[in-house]
Amino acid sequence: MTSPEAHCALPQDDQRHVVQPHKQALLKRLNRIEGQVRGVAQMIQNDRYCVDVLTQVAAIQSALDAVGLQLLEDHTRGCVANAVSAKKGEQAITELMAAVRRFAR
Amino acid sequence: MTSPEAHCALPQDDQRHVVQPHKQALLKRLNRIEGQVRGVAQMIQNDRYCVDVLTQVAAIQSALDAVGLQLLEDHTRGCVANAVSAKKGEQAITELMAAVRRFAR
Amino acid sequence: MTSPEAHCALPQDDQRHVVQPHKQALLKRLNRIEGQVRGVAQMIQNDRYCVDVLTQVAAIQSALDAVGLQLLEDHTRGCVANAVSAKKGEQAITELMAAVRRFAR
Amino acid sequence: MTSPEAHCALPQDDQRHVVQPHKQALLKRLNRIEGQVRGVAQMIQNDRYCVDVLTQVAAIQSALDAVGLQLLEDHTRGCVANAVSAKKGEQAITELMAAVRRFAR
Numbered sequence: 001m002t003s004p005e006a007h008c009a010l011p012q013d014d015q016r017h018v019v020q021p022h023k024q025a026l027l028k029r030l031n032r033i034e035g036q037v038r039g040v041a042q043m044i045q046n047d048r049y050c051v052d053v054l055t056q057v058a059a060i061q062s063a064l065d066a067v068g069l070q071l072l073e074d075h076t077r078g079c080v081a082n083a084v085s086a087k088k089g090e091q092a093i094t095e096l097m098a099a100v101r102r103f104a105r
Numbered sequence: 106m107t108s109p110e111a112h113c114a115l116p117q118d119d120q121r122h123v124v125q126p127h128k129q130a131l132l133k134r135l136n137r138i139e140g141q142v143r144g145v146a147q148m149i150q151n152d153r154y155c156v157d158v159l160t161q162v163a164a165i166q167s168a169l170d171a172v173g174l175q176l177l178e179d180h181t182r183g184c185v186a187n188a189v190s191a192k193k194g195e196q197a198i199t200e201l202m203a204a205v206r207r208f209a210r
Numbered sequence: 211m212t213s214p215e216a217h218c219a220l221p222q223d224d225q226r227h228v229v230q231p232h233k234q235a236l237l238k239r240l241n242r243i244e245g246q247v248r249g250v251a252q253m254i255q256n257d258r259y260c261v262d263v264l265t266q267v268a269a270i271q272s273a274l275d276a277v278g279l280q281l282l283e284d285h286t287r288g289c290v291a292n293a294v295s296a297k298k299g300e301q302a303i304t305e306l307m308a309a310v311r312r313f314a315r
Numbered sequence: 316m317t318s319p320e321a322h323c324a325l326p327q328d329d330q331r332h333v334v335q336p337h338k339q340a341l342l343k344r345l346n347r348i349e350g351q352v353r354g355v356a357q358m359i360q361n362d363r364y365c366v367d368v369l370t371q372v373a374a375i376q377s378a379l380d381a382v383g384l385q386l387l388e389d390h391t392r393g394c395v396a397n398a399v400s401a402k403k404g405e406q407a408i409t410e411l412m413a414a415v416r417r418f419a420r
Contacts, residue, residue: 016154023149030146034139040172041135044128049121050180051204057173058207061166067145068162069419073412075155081408084399093396097388099156102163103419104384174314178307186303189294198291202283209279209313226364233359240356244349250382251345254338259331260390261414267383268417271376277355278372285365309366312373 021074029067036060068103075099126179134172141165173208180204231284239277246270278313285309336389344382351375383418390414 020026037060043053076096083092125131142165148158181201188197230236247270253263286306293302335341352375358368391411398407 016157017152018155019152020149020155026149027146030142030149034142034146037135037139037142041132041139044125044131044135047122047124050123050125050176050184051200052121054173054176054180054204055207057169057176058204061169061173061208064162064166064169065419068159068166069412069416071155071159071162072415073408075159076408076411077405079155081399081404084396084404089396089399090392093388093391095156096391097384099159099163100387100415100418101384102160103166103415104380170314174307174311177310178303181303181306182300186294186299189291189299194291194294195287198283198286201286202279205282205310205313206279208310209275226367227362228365229362230359230365236359237356240352240359244352244356247345247349247352251342251349254335254341254345257332257334260333260335260386260394261410262331264383264386264390264414265417267379267386268414271379271383271418274372274376274379278369278376281365281369281372285369289365305366309369309373312370313376 018075018079020071021078022070026067026070029063033060033063033067036063065103072096072099072103123180123184125176126183127175131172131175134168138165138168138172141168170208177201177204177208228285228289230281231288232280236277236280239273243270243273243277246273275313282306282309282313333390333394335386336393337385341382341385344378348375348378348382351378380418387411387414387418 036056040053040056040060043056080089080092080096083089141161145158145161145165148161185194185197185201188194246266250263250266250270253266290299290302290306293299351371355368355371355375358371395404395407395411398404
């Protein structure tokens, strides 16, 4: 039995592989999000009222935010913390901050 | 042949139907977004590096933002402008602002 | 006595002047925000813990969001609705959407 | 002469003090932001056009985002990395993620 961190390759690797610690939960969420996107397409196909469609689009965005934040947290606890412990934190944190920036306001 | 606005039912209707003026383009975009969501699930399935996954999640969010803003703009040009011209703008603008708020920072 | 809308010059004017319908409330809020910004500077001056500073920065952003949304709503109810009623809505809505985009996610 | 990290107290401390590594730059930025907030109040006082005011509000938000991201990055490189190296990373990362969440979309 290994901790999630054990799966985390350092960012300097060429072939970085990470088994997500919440892999099954994430796949389930993404499956639901895929269905929500199809649902929005169906609403537009059926000429549903714009504001109702917009409400659904906002719901998908919240669901994707949650996926992004989960990935960000697990990445920080795993890959970034590993890199810091191995005295290779500087590059890992630069990369992390770029990811945060993409999600930031 | 009718203008997009002609399709726009006023928000007081019980059964509001709106043919989106960019209907085909929106359906095409949503189809592509659905594929992107499936792609992220595949990346997680394949244990791809967290930051690469996060980059794809951020790309989906940008694509959804664009869909939301298109819907918001068409709704304003159609339903909201119609309601204002019919002196029923107050309720329509209240509803619009609630939608903007959901997309706002 | 005039309605707020009466104060709203159409966007085609060279010298557009708008008396904000919530002018005093907005000035009061901005005054408070100015104090919050000074407070954050003071916290950094006093070497306060980063996360406490970050919490205050996020509070200022929420307060500014509220100011922005109030301005957006009053602008839509006033200037934009006026322009639509005067059959000059197209340009006003283009301008409105650009402003929404700046606040959007 | 000490590195920025040396100034960083661990989150378990009661009296946490952190000399920001970019202290002078942050104070300068906040001073400029304070002036921008005063400028927006002046614009509203002078009945300036709503969209011009909104543009300035959005500029302040961008400036505050930049301050927030700088603090977040320095906090991660300093306090969080220190905590991880001292095997006290778990709590520090929980706290970090709460801060990221407040800035996230």
